[in-house]
Amino acid sequence: MTDEPETYIGQRVRQIRARRGISQQILADRAGLSRSVVAKYEAGIRPVDSRRTLLALAGALGCTLGDLTGGDDRIDPAISAFHRAVPDIETALWTQGNITDTRAPRTLDQLVPAVDHASALRHAGDYAALGPLLPELLTDAYRLADAGSAQAWDLLAAATYGAASALRQRGHGALAWTAVQESERAARHADSLAPVAAAQFLKSQILAARPGALTAALATVSDVAERLTPEARTRGELETVGMARLQVGFVETLAGGNARPHLEEAAEIATRLPDAPDGHSTARNRTFGPANVALWKMSSAVEQRDPAEVLRIAEHLDPAGLPNKVRHAQFFVELGRAYAMKRDHLSALHALLRGEHAAPQQVRGLAPVRELVGAMLREARRDLTTGELGRLAQRVGVVA
Template identity: 55%
Template structure:
């Protein structure tokens, strides 16, 4: 295989074995640095020594949150220490996103009090820009979104201080939405500290105007960040359950129903990742989706989550089933859900990722590759940055027939960073 020959040549010339990139390789390196045997690590994680050996050799993918959290906790590292790769910050479109991060941080740290004294944009223009930013985040167009955020955040902060009372209220509302979108985008690209700061600012903005959907959106964002941290699953679940219980009796508008429904979807995923039964939260989310047609529109707020609805609930059911590694349930649910009914490119791509993961578990590697390629085509910036996609592609390369690894799969492996391009 050409890729293998390139690796062999590089190793001979440089003395470095790059190999393909997978979480098990990082586990092996960190375990060795910690002076731990495979048996000690296995005992800490609660699996057999043979399972650890297979993970480290790349014979079995590490593609569940529960296992990834257990390994990170056992090795005393962050999730990013096991999953991060330098290629994620190199080359377009990643460069445009990462270059904007310091300015986004500055916008939050200064709350708009920066050296540049150019006048802030009009409130109606800022509201339009905030809606545009939300759409970019939902479509996973992160490279386009990030450069827009520093000036948008700065201008919104200024309007919360300098505008009329009505302008200030609208600016706080838009700031809650933009801070939420920023948090989701930052977490997706591995900047969990910035994502947490953004979620906190979304919550502060919601408090300033007593915005129910703002509180719900900020809680969702915080739970998403906590879900990426080992040892934080209980906190990730408690915050969404507590907020959902506190606001449920006051939910009336479309935006309120949408954000409450998303809290229950997040709770379902965290519950599944914790080894629990997510059905109660999924059922509650389905009930909220059924309320949307009768909910009233809110003229006072742009906050909401238009991705929420019955198709999205069905998609999260697939994700919850995948979290407990029930491939048959995932494929059964997939047959019942038309992906064209999903509201955004990001959600549609997630559908095909879950199908690809389930097909791989059933050892149907051609179907898995086909689904992953469709997902990547729909939302490349989202899919190429998914740890479980990288794990799955690498595992498939090691298991699939030779003709698969030199064609579409080989090229996909390069794009997601499993092997050097």
């Protein structure tokens, strides 16, 4: 949307507002902000570092979050393999595996470790390796489900959930919605609560990125959390229901509500994991546990613009104890955002670099990282802009 060498959300707000023919005051009134704050966003003096504000601006302008964040990693060679696979992923989902394919389909015993491997790649943030695996994985999972066993449907629910999660992370929201609907359909035939809770959790995440859809996002995940929490027994069921509780808390934060009861409920569910039986479902969320609950509390505090609370939680959370590279990276991204709120640019930069080191594909594609790096680039000392910060700005696509 711009030919300028550096772009940021406020710049796109200004461009879309001008095209809509509305003033800063009208935009401010529609978004529930002051005109002076809108002016600071547009001038690049203040970064748009809140999801709630971003949703309000997108709703007021009648556009999507992607129109404002402008981040498109589809031209990034490091991750292009994922995006090249998307048309084939789309075909597998639309046809429900009914495609021209002369391969002998994998057996259930062969497909279980393949789904686990795909999940491990997603949790490591290695989307470039994951993308090319998904079309055949989905096709084989559909073909097994046609046989009608509950275990095969459970596996299809896990495979489509993983595809939906990866598609959402990489900016393919509409196709992610198709995939999660397929996961929801498969979960109805499975013999476990875990895939049911997982699908509703992810539907809520997708909805929460749509302006005007927070009410639906909250209702979707609140319902499944309330219904299934008393029934959850196995480790997979507790993990997925616990993640649903965390999502309820985060959406409450976005909506300006009280997240604490839901986050504490998730923390209580996490204490039940060590004594829970494994269960037979492929649907799991191994990221759930006490450390991840603390990480979601950090994210909630960032959204509430409470850097002191973020730093307090971080003091007691060892990132090495987080379950995978993506969560490890998220810890440092949230820490960097908190330091930036305190205008400690050097500490923020160091945190972001550690996050990038943990999961480079994940971090470089995050809109909050681009916005933060751009703001720091405009404000920081010259030695930072010509050193690590300048190079990071290039890697995340803030500057050419």
